[in-house]
Amino acid sequence: MTELAKKRRAVSQVTAEDVARVLGVSQSTISRAFTASASIAEDTKRRVLKTANALGYRPNVIARSLITRRTNIVAVVMDNLTDPCNALFLDALSQRIQNCSCQTLLFIPAAGQDVEDILPTLLQYQVDAIVITSATLSSTMARTCALRETPVVLFNRYVPGLDIHAVSCDNEAGGRLVAEFLIKTSHVRPAYVSGLPDATTNIDRKRGFISRLDELGVTSWLIEEGGDYGHEAGYAAAKRLVGRRDRPDAIFFASDIMAFGGIEALREIGLRIPEDVSVIGFDDVPMAAWPSHGLTTIRQPVKEMAGEAIALVGLGSLESASPEPRTSFIPGTLVERTSTIDRRR
Amino acid sequence: MTELAKKRRAVSQVTAEDVARVLGVSQSTISRAFTASASIAEDTKRRVLKTANALGYRPNVIARSLITRRTNIVAVVMDNLTDPCNALFLDALSQRIQNCSCQTLLFIPAAGQDVEDILPTLLQYQVDAIVITSATLSSTMARTCALRETPVVLFNRYVPGLDIHAVSCDNEAGGRLVAEFLIKTSHVRPAYVSGLPDATTNIDRKRGFISRLDELGVTSWLIEEGGDYGHEAGYAAAKRLVGRRDRPDAIFFASDIMAFGGIEALREIGLRIPEDVSVIGFDDVPMAAWPSHGLTTIRQPVKEMAGEAIALVGLGSLESASPEPRTSFIPGTLVERTSTIDRRR
DNA sequence: TTGAAAGCGCTACCAG
DNA sequence: CTGGTAGCGCTTTCAA
Numbered sequence: 001m002t003e004l005a006k007k008r009r010a011v012s013q014v015t016a017e018d019v020a021r022v023l024g025v026s027q028s029t030i031s032r033a034f035t036a037s038a039s040i041a042e043d044t045k046r047r048v049l050k051t052a053n054a055l056g057y058r059p060n061v062i063a064r065s066l067i068t069r070r071t072n073i074v075a076v077v078m079d080n081l082t083d084p085c086n087a088l089f090l091d092a093l094s095q096r097i098q099n100c101s102c103q104t105l106l107f108i109p110a111a112g113q114d115v116e117d118i119l120p121t122l123l124q125y126q127v128d129a130i131v132i133t134s135a136t137l138s139s140t141m142a143r144t145c146a147l148r149e150t151p152v153v154l155f156n157r158y159v160p161g162l163d164i165h166a167v168s169c170d171n172e173a174g175g176r177l178v179a180e181f182l183i184k185t186s187h188v189r190p191a192y193v194s195g196l197p198d199a200t201t202n203i204d205r206k207r208g209f210i211s212r213l214d215e216l217g218v219t220s221w222l223i224e225e226g227g228d229y230g231h232e233a234g235y236a237a238a239k240r241l242v243g244r245r246d247r248p249d250a251i252f253f254a255s256d257i258m259a260f261g262g263i264e265a266l267r268e269i270g271l272r273i274p275e276d277v278s279v280i281g282f283d284d285v286p287m288a289a290w291p292s293h294g295l296t297t298i299r300q301p302v303k304e305m306a307g308e309a310i311a312l313v314g315l316g317s318l319e320s321a322s323p324e325p326r327t328s329f330i331p332g333t334l335v336e337r338t339s340t341i342d343r344r345r
Numbered sequence: 346m347t348e349l350a351k352k353r354r355a356v357s358q359v360t361a362e363d364v365a366r367v368l369g370v371s372q373s374t375i376s377r378a379f380t381a382s383a384s385i386a387e388d389t390k391r392r393v394l395k396t397a398n399a400l401g402y403r404p405n406v407i408a409r410s411l412i413t414r415r416t417n418i419v420a421v422v423m424d425n426l427t428d429p430c431n432a433l434f435l436d437a438l439s440q441r442i443q444n445c446s447c448q449t450l451l452f453i454p455a456a457g458q459d460v461e462d463i464l465p466t467l468l469q470y471q472v473d474a475i476v477i478t479s480a481t482l483s484s485t486m487a488r489t490c491a492l493r494e495t496p497v498v499l500f501n502r503y504v505p506g507l508d509i510h511a512v513s514c515d516n517e518a519g520g521r522l523v524a525e526f527l528i529k530t531s532h533v534r535p536a537y538v539s540g541l542p543d544a545t546t547n548i549d550r551k552r553g554f555i556s557r558l559d560e561l562g563v564t565s566w567l568i569e570e571g572g573d574y575g576h577e578a579g580y581a582a583a584k585r586l587v588g589r590r591d592r593p594d595a596i597f598f599a600s601d602i603m604a605f606g607g608i609e610a611l612r613e614i615g616l617r618i619p620e621d622v623s624v625i626g627f628d629d630v631p632m633a634a635w636p637s638h639g640l641t642t643i644r645q646p647v648k649e650m651a652g653e654a655i656a657l658v659g660l661g662s663l664e665s666a667s668p669e670p671r672t673s674f675i676p677g678t679l680v681e682r683t684s685t686i687d688r689r690r
Numbered sequence: 691t692t693g694a695a696a697g698c699g700c701t702a703c704c705a706g
Numbered sequence: 707c708t709g710g711t712a713g714c715g716c717t718t719t720c721a722a
Contacts, residue, residue: 013493013715015714015715015716016715016716017715025692025693026692026693026694027693027715027716028692028693028694028695028716028717028718029691029692029693030716031715031716031717031718032691032692032717035717035718038717038718039691039692040691040692041691041692044691044692056489056492058465058468058469059469059715059716060469060471060714060715060716061469061470061471061716062407062410062411062416062470062471062714062715062716063411063698063714063715063716063717064715064716064717065407065698065716066407066408066411066697066698066699066700066714066715066716066717067697067698067715067716067717067718068698068716068717069698071407073450073470080436081426081432081433081435081436081439082429082432082433082436082631084427084429084432087426087427087429087432088426088427090426090451091425091426091427091453094426094451094453095453095455098452098453098455103450103451103452103470104450104451105418105448105449105450105451106435106439106448106449106450106451107443107448108436108439108440108443110440110443120403123403124403124404124405124406125406125407125418125448126405126406126407144401147401148358231635235636260635260637261635263637264635264636264637267637268636286427287632290576290605290606290609291580291609291613292605292608292609292612292637358699360698360699360700361699361700362699362700370708370709371708371709371710372699372700372709372710373701373702373708373709373710373711374707374708374709375700376699376700376701376702377701377707377708380701380702383701383702384707384708385707385708386707386708389707389708404699404700405698405699405700406700407698407699407700408698408699408700408701408714409699409700409701410700410714411698411699411700411701411713411714411715411716412699412700412701412702412713412714413700413701413702413714414714691722692721692722693720693721693722694719694720694721694722695718695719695720695721696717696718696719696720697716697717697718697719698715698716698717698718699714700713700714701712701713701714702711702712702713703710703711703712703713704709704710704711704712705708705709705710705711706707706708706709706710
């Protein structure tokens with residue numbers, strides 16, 4: 001033991017042993033008082049709890065986890081907290097995790113570092129489950145986790161071929177909702193501004209949108225590549241889009257943040273929203289509700305998604321991590337605000 | 346050992362013992378190979394690392410922490426991730442924490458739950474340090490932590506009387522910067538819209554602003570109470586403010602988010618920014634840079650603040666948590682954008 | 691219901 | 707430099 005450790009021990013930590021000595025009982029008894037399932041006399045338990053409290057004793061969950069093999073820690077891997085949408089996710093996830101008497105251990109990959117590099121470190125912490133909201137997982141790594149029986153769930157993304165849990169908003173259905181809404185409100189020339197080209201979120205939103213337009217007999221839609229999900233991307237794409245002769249009368253942006261950029265571009269040009277162009281986003285971040293945006297958008301069911309993710313890794317009910325990997329798609333809802341209009345009126 | 350534990354053990358975890366057996370060395374040797382300071386033959390170390398890797402062995406940091414009394418876990422208590430400013434803080438803090446080979450354990454108080462309720466749980470995790478960005482700490486709790494030698498630092502807040510580390514932006518200096526800037530650019534009737542009345546952030550920004558105006562001989566300033574730091578609050582306060590006969594020619598909002606609300610209100614009324622009214626915020630959240638806002642604001646030195654917080658709790662350099670409690674104020678900088686104008690021109 | 695004892699996986703000391 | 711040994715604080719058998 002180092003000097004530091006000795007000193008710490010001396011000053012600080014009250015152990016079960018200490019409580020036992022004071023009460024003249026065995027250390028096991030102290031342990032039992034803090035284990036719900038253990039058999040202990042009601043009276044003994046009360047006495048233990050009382051003096052434990054007086055001495056400031058609380059079980060060391062780290063030591064406990066060595067035996068129980070449960071740390072009550074869930075790892076969340078997330079790459080960009082600055083994105084309001086991610087902040088929403090993390091918030092919902094931690095709440096749910098805390099509801100299961102666990103805590104969130106956060107892993108933010110440094111620039112140029114990917115999940116693969118982080119996973120070994122992460123596993124050293126013996127976490128009970130892993131939620132990955134950034135990037136995805138190689139099948140090798142998935143296997144490593146499976147071998148250790150550490151359940152993993154991808155959040156807001158999925159990999160069709162991979163044997164791993166995943167939870168995502170039903171982005172395709174969301175895209176379809178938008179298509180229906182725009183056609184119902186008599187738009188004739190809708191456009192989609194795409195986000196990160198390879199993200200399933202982007203691909204599915206786009207596919208749902210286009211396929212539903214198709215089903216409804218609309219063929220004159222436009223596609224504009226944003227490049228990423230950012231404000232700049234939305235701004236630039238909107239500028240390009242309205243520069244065309246066949247200007248769209250409605251633009252569906254792959255994310256709210258892009259839509260905000262788009263709104264800015266449109267206003268700069270002098271176009272009115274929604275009179276000249278309707279704008280729709282995706283996510284429903286808090287800012288979408290601000291009157292200046294009044295953004296019609298698809299609300300991601302963040303709480304339900306978080307709940308489902310935690311359920312899949314079997315946190316709520318001990319031991320019941322769903323054995324066969326499942327991908328859950330949770331439907332979002334369209335929130336109508338002032339950035340869209342019914343063109344018949 | 347429960348059935349679950351047994352099963353897990355059987356399938357998953359490779360221990361130092363396993364590696365030792367394969368190599369025909371002692372388990373201590375395996376441990377040494379993973380301890381930088383331990384003395385071990387270069388060749389032995391290489392062999393250990395190689396087969397450890399082949400077997401998929403990595404030291405169990407939880408077990409290690411039982412002896413070393415360092416978990417390499419830092420608790421961060423934060424109440425509202427949805428606030429972009431908090432997201433910025435958490436992002437910076439985790440980065441810094443990870444740079445010290447530690448990880449962030451997140452604690453989000455549930456509604457109606459305060460830090461006091463959380464602290465016991467938190468301490469059970471034997472974290473190496475605690476960063477509190479929500480609320481503050483009673484002196485009792487501060488003493489509990491001191492007794493356990495778990496360093497604590499308040500972030501973005503401080504309590505003058507309390508014997509505890511704290512890091513904050515120099516909000517007073519920030520307020521003074523704003524006052525100077527507005528007067529230098531020939532504003533004659535500045536206003537301050539306050540945030541949460543009792544927050545040190547709000548009080549200090551206001552005091553700095555007013556006192557510097559005073560020093561500069563300006564006496565015709567206005568104060569409007571926002572009530573909190575939100576968008577709505579800024580919106581409502583701005584409406585009240587410009588409804589007055591003696592309308593201000595510049596408004597300093599206690600936060601960027603409030604300023605966005607204010608901008609919205611002003612535009613709604615038909616006032617131009619900055620021609621009719623200059624607007625200044627505080628924080629410099631990413632949205633402030635969006636052209637639609639172009640918000641002149643005080644940038645909080647988030648990275649420096651995070652660095653200082655981590656330094657104060659002595660994470661970088663083992664054992665060197667600053668013994669006497671210190672409050673660090675880090676100066677912010679004024680970022681000039683398009684929401685303000687020089688009125689002489 | 692309780693106490694004694696055996697570890698969980700690891701580090702840190704003590705001999706050699 | 708290496709192996710043996712004694713724990714870290716706790717849970718969980720096994721007897722009593």
